Amino acid sequence: MTFQGWILILGFVAILLALTRPVGAWLFALYEGRRTPLHLILGPVERGFYKLSGIDPQAEQGWRRYALHMLLFNVTLMAFTYAVLRLQGVLPGNPQGLAGLSPHLAFNTAVSFTTNTNWQSYGGESTMSNLSQMLGLTIHNFLSAATGIALAFALFRGFARRESASIGNFWADMTRVTLYVLLPISVVYAIFLIASGVPQTMAGVVDVQTLEGARQSILLGPVASQEAIKMLGTNGGGFFNANSAHPFENPTALTNLVQMLSIFVLGFGLTWTFGKAVGNTRQGWAILSAMIILFLAGVFVTYSQEAAGNPVLHHLGVAGSNMEGKEVRFGPAASALFAVVTTAASCGAVNAMHDSFTALGGMIPLFNIQLGEVVIGGVGAGIYGFLLFAILAVFVAGLMVGRTPEYVGKKIESREVKLAVLAIAVLPLMILGLTSLSAVLQAGLAGPLNKGPHGFSEILYAFTSAVGNNGSAFAGLTANTPYYNGLLGIAMWFGRFFVIVPMLAIAGSLAAKRHVPESAGSFPTTGGLWVGLLVGIILILGGLTFLPSLALGPIADHLAMIRGTLS
Amino acid sequence: MGKDFTSALRPAIVMTILFAALLGIAYPLAMTGIGQAFFPSQANGSLIRDGNRVIGSTVLGQAFTTDRYFQTRPSAAGKGYDGLASSGSNLGPASQALVDRVKTDVARVRAEGITGPLPADLVTASGSGLDPDLSPAAAAAQAPRIARVRGMPVGTVTAIVDRATETSLFGDPHVNVLAMNRALDTSARR
Numbered sequence: 076m077t078f079q080g081w082i083l084i085l086g087f088v089a090i091l092l093a094l095t096r097p098v099g100a101w102l103f104a105l106y107e108g109r110r111t112p113l114h115l116i117l118g119p120v121e122r123g124f125y126k127l128s129g130i131d132p133q134a135e136q137g138w139r140r141y142a143l144h145m146l147l148f149n150v151t152l153m154a155f156t157y158a159v160l161r162l163q164g165v166l167p168g169n170p171q172g173l174a175g176l177s178p179h180l181a182f183n184t185a186v187s188f189t190t191n192t193n194w195q196s197y198g199g200e201s202t203m204s205n206l207s208q209m210l211g212l213t214i215h216n217f218l219s220a221a222t223g224i225a226l227a228f229a230l231f232r233g234f235a236r237r238e239s240a241s242i243g244n245f246w247a248d249m250t251r252v253t254l255y256v257l258l259p260i261s262v263v264y265a266i267f268l269i270a271s272g273v274p275q276t277m278a279g280v281v282d283v284q285t286l287e288g289a290r291q292s293i294l295l296g297p298v299a300s301q302e303a304i305k306m307l308g309t310n311g312g313g314f315f316n317a318n319s320a321h322p323f324e325n326p327t328a329l330t331n332l333v334q335m336l337s338i339f340v341l342g343f344g345l346t347w348t349f350g351k352a353v354g355n356t357r358q359g360w361a362i363l364s365a366m367i368i369l370f371l372a373g374v375f376v377t378y379s380q381e382a383a384g385n386p387v388l389h390h391l392g393v394a395g396s397n398m399e400g401k402e403v404r405f406g407p408a409a410s411a412l413f414a415v416v417t418t419a420a421s422c423g424a425v426n427a428m429h430d431s432f433t434a435l436g437g438m439i440p441l442f443n444i445q446l447g448e449v450v451i452g453g454v455g456a457g458i459y460g461f462l463l464f465a466i467l468a469v470f471v472a473g474l475m476v477g478r479t480p481e482y483v484g485k486k487i488e489s490r491e492v493k494l495a496v497l498a499i500a501v502l503p504l505m506i507l508g509l510t511s512l513s514a515v516l517q518a519g520l521a522g523p524l525n526k527g528p529h530g531f532s533e534i535l536y537a538f539t540s541a542v543g544n545n546g547s548a549f550a551g552l553t554a555n556t557p558y559y560n561g562l563l564g565i566a567m568w569f570g571r572f573f574v575i576v577p578m579l580a581i582a583g584s585l586a587a588k589r590h591v592p593e594s595a596g597s598f599p600t601t602g603g604l605w606v607g608l609l610v611g612i613i614l615i616l617g618g619l620t621f622l623p624s625l626a627l628g629p630i631a632d633h634l635a636m637i638r639g640t641l642s
Numbered sequence: 643m644g645k646d647f648t649s650a651l652r653p654a655i656v657m658t659i660l661f662a663a664l665l666g667i668a669y670p671l672a673m674t675g676i677g678q679a680f681f682p683s684q685a686n687g688s689l690i691r692d693g694n695r696v697i698g699s700t701v702l703g704q705a706f707t708t709d710r711y712f713q714t715r716p717s718a719a720g721k722g723y724d725g726l727a728s729s730g731s732n733l734g735p736a737s738q739a740l741v742d743r744v745k746t747d748v749a750r751v752r753a754e755g756i757t758g759p760l761p762a763d764l765v766t767a768s769g770s771g772l773d774p775d776l777s778p779a780a781a782a783a784q785a786p787r788i789a790r791v792r793g794m795p796v797g798t799v800t801a802i803v804d805r806a807t808e809t810s811l812f813g814d815p816h817v818n819v820l821a822m823n824r825a826l827d828t829s830a831r832r
Binding site: 079082083120124127128129130140143144147148150151152155198200201209210211213214217218246250253258261262265266269270271272273274275276277278280281282283284285286287289291292293294295297299300301315316317320321322323326327328329331332384385387388391392393394395396397398399400401402403404405406407408409410425426427428430431432433434524525526527529532549550551632635636639640641642 | 646647650651652653654655656657658660661662664665666667669670672673674676677678680681684685686687688689695696697698699700701702703704705706707708711715719723724725726727728729730731732733734735736737738740741744745748759760761762763765766767768769770771772773774775776777780810811812813814816820823824827
């Protein structure tokens with residue numbers, strides 16, 4: 076590890092802390108439905124959209140209706156993308172003349188982008204036309220992110236409102252977030268990326284005759300416009316197979332820093348928005364503190380392991396850090412930081428190949444996703460996932476002192492706790508169940524590239540990433556088969572919507588309750604004790620559930636690596 | 643629920659169409675227009691031309707395998723530096739296949755006379771398979787070989803490495819291989 080590496084890491088956190096309040100305040104204005112300066116330009120677009128689709132943005136929805144409208148919109152979007160991908164061969168905007176996708180690959184990809192996972196069973200440059208990238212994929216990068224933030228708003232209202240039957244209007248939340256946050260930032264961001272060397276053209280392949288006289292084909296396309304929202308919306312699906320390791324997606328150390336910042340910035344802001352919504356911004360800072368502790372611990376492990384390098388290669392006379400799967404312009408610090416950021420949030424973009432990380436260095440990204448991506452987390456999804464853990468934490472605290480738990484002015488009763496457990500239990504059930512299945516079926520065992528424990532890690536990582544809606548991979552796994560495309564598609568769908576529906580039910584149930592003023596007997600949910608309890612609950616739940624699977628994969632791999640036992 | 647369902651269907655379908663037009667067509671096309679107008683070089687891949695011939699991109703790596711040039715890192719993109727098949731090797735840290743590949747590359751660079759601990763990037767594959775850079779150490783280690791093959795003073799070659807070294811607060815020091823190799827050809831012509 077180097078001094079400069081830690082400056083990068085701590086500077087990164089400092090910049091985000093400085094942005095938390097302004098970004099949180101902007102989001103709070105949209106949460107409240109207030110006007111922003113951008114309404115001058117985009118207000119007519121918003122009103123036009125409502126008018127054409129027959130939406131009354133003032134109409135309040137109960138949680139069931141909110142959930143129904145959200146689900147129907149997402150299913151429609153998914154069907155739209157499935158159609159675009161299947162028809163790719165006959166649609167325009169296809170300079171390479173690529174054929175339509177197979178049914179199972181189109182299904183997997185449509186689910187993947189609808190659920191904000193952006194798992195890539197396909198290789199971008201060899202599978203997707205320019206039109207598919209724009210019309211099939213980029214729109215989901217916006218709308219799945221906007222859906223996530225809308226859902227977070229709905230849950231915030233559950234805590235904030237008193238004896239209310241409704242939690243907001245899905246269409247208004249989703250449209251406002253898209254128009255007044257995601258789109259304007261993406262426009263500025265895309266221009267920055269183009270200026271830094273990210274292509275943005277409708278052209279296709281350029282033929283190059285290299286200095287040594289060989290031929291190289293270079294693929295261009297509308298990369299920057301997709302790249303911007305891919306990071307900001309914590310989507311992660313790259314234009315190219317190699318994602319943000321590809322020099323055309325992420326050409327410089329500066330673009331790399333901005334990409335990492337943009338993964339986290341809305342997640343940081345939303346913690347402040349939550350605090351403001353429930354009337355005490357210290358509630359937001361407490362949540363953010365717990366997240367940052369877990370985040371920095373992860374960065375420390377991954378960075379130290381990657382910087383120390385691979386002892387197996389050291390024996391061959393290779394010095395220094397682990398550079399297999401890493402780009403020189405980033406080096407170990409910026410690669411390790413990116414890996415922890417992208418898996419703490421549910422982004423899943425990669426600037427280095429996690430499959431080739433050292434065993435423990437690669438375990439942290441895996442573990443981050445298994446914890447439910449609540450360390451900052453995906454836009455919206457991170458904070459609502461974290462609040463589910465907060466409900467469990469106050470419940471545990473309540474058990475210890477024998478009082479009905481409260482959180483930010485609402486009594487947490489058996490209905491909320493049951494629903495929170497239901498939402499959280501989806502993760503281990505799906506991940507461990509499907510991994511076990513694949514470790515015994517021939518179709519599952521055909522997937523891994525690596526042998527031994529690392530091969531098991533590849534399968535475990537795939538299902539973890541799919542259920543957690545992350546989208547990063549131990550990419551050696553051959554996942555573009557009917558078996559994996561099908562199962563991973565189902566895993567992504569359940570991982571997203573079987574968390575969301577119970578979460579919205581909690582929002583509805585909380586909104587209906589009356590406000591309980593804080594008393595001397597209330598467990599304080601700000602301050603060090605609370606932060607410690609949150610960190611403990613998250614680690615114990617995640618640890619107890621997933622440590623056995625980690626022992627079979629990365630930990631066995633680590634022991635093999637330090638002993639030099641190859642497989 | 644039945645009435646709810648049909649009442650939700652119209653906004654779902656109409657919003658899908660409207661947002662597809664705004665985010666899937668208008669937004670990328672507007673960005674393309676701005677990019678082509680204000681940053682035409684970058685927006686079109688930062689290509690380097692020699693007359694009518696495109697010899698590469700300043701951003702993207704290309705393969706160099708001969709002795710007279712700075713050689714690039716091993717690449718897992720297709721058969722090496724394939725611009726249509728970016729990829730890392732995805733080999734795990736204790737993989738036999740990784741060790742076999744690195745052993746071959748170590749033997750090759752040792753045969754060229756490079757001694758001492760090897761800079762890691764010289765014998766490892768990058769994440770994209772299209773890494774345009776080397777670490778300054780990996781470039782400097784090749785200087786004696788290049789000087790010998792080209793009959794130039796070693797100092798001229800190491801000066802090219804020094805001039806090409808780029809540093810950043812947010813990443814590691816690196817040298818662009820194509821830029822150095824063009825500088826080699828230019829200095830030979832002088």
